[in-house]
Amino acid sequence: MKDTQEYLTSKGIHSTQQRIAIMNYLMKHHTHPTVEEIFLALNPKMPTLSRTTVYNTLKLFVQHDAIQTVNLEGENARFDADTDMHAHFHCVRCGAIIDIPLTCLSDLGNLQANPALQNYDIKQTHIDFKGICPSCKTSEK
Amino acid sequence: MKDTQEYLTSKGIHSTQQRIAIMNYLMKHHTHPTVEEIFLALNPKMPTLSRTTVYNTLKLFVQHDAIQTVNLEGENARFDADTDMHAHFHCVRCGAIIDIPLTCLSDLGNLQANPALQNYDIKQTHIDFKGICPSCKTSEK
DNA sequence: CTGTTATTTGTACTTATTTCATTTTTTAAT
């Protein structure tokens, strides 16, 4: 709780009840939730919370680089408290969205060193994979 | 026109006027258009064309792997007739979406060989960059 | 031709997200 508040402050975001609750939720659940999931999870303990506030707050967090957006084909916007560069794997069977660490510089650096990107000013890199996750693969046949 | 038709056939898609027109448009314009852009471009010459047909047709093309979807944060779905693996660069200044070739296997293979992905069955890989494109960078200061 | 199937069309609907005016909460100053 205190950590959450400190984190928000460090990102230049003024703390409020709802902001802390939302950020806290994202820090505890690495499931890349949608707006609706966050709203439904918090609503029982914060009955006055409105969806609009969830939308506004998430947008604010993204603007202050406190969280990341995860955009997957055909899916609603999802959010991720981990702003370090990492890829996502989207399982088409179970729907899970799994974080994939990128071994710093080796994988990513290689990509960005692509000669075709020489004159580009890269601010963000998004990488995502789609397929079948290990646990679905095992329980398959 | 004939090429377009042959291409559709090779993908197992039955040709119709509207399907040819839409695929043709995508093959001639590498701008990664949205549904609306395609509709507005074709409508003058095909006044009876409906948006629904554009939606249906694009979905059909994607299912038959004749085109690719391009999903960018905060953008509507966009479409790309080039189904070869390549990345996209999204310029935040001019809005252009530029194809970035990946030097086969070296860049991409490196990524997918990531130890964290060992037990995943990868069906698709999406890579996109966000930042400022060379021409905007030049005309900047 | 004629009946059958595939495709297209347009309207109505759903649903995610945004807008905005009002209310509530927070902050700072008296």
Add this chain to the structure above:
DNA sequence: ATTAAAAAATGAAATAAGTACAAATAACAG
């Protein structure tokens, strides 16, 4: 404390992308 001012939250209404569906049209086989 009290109050004025600013910031944030709320909820209802608007917007817009995309989908469902039934009717109309076109393509096709016999």
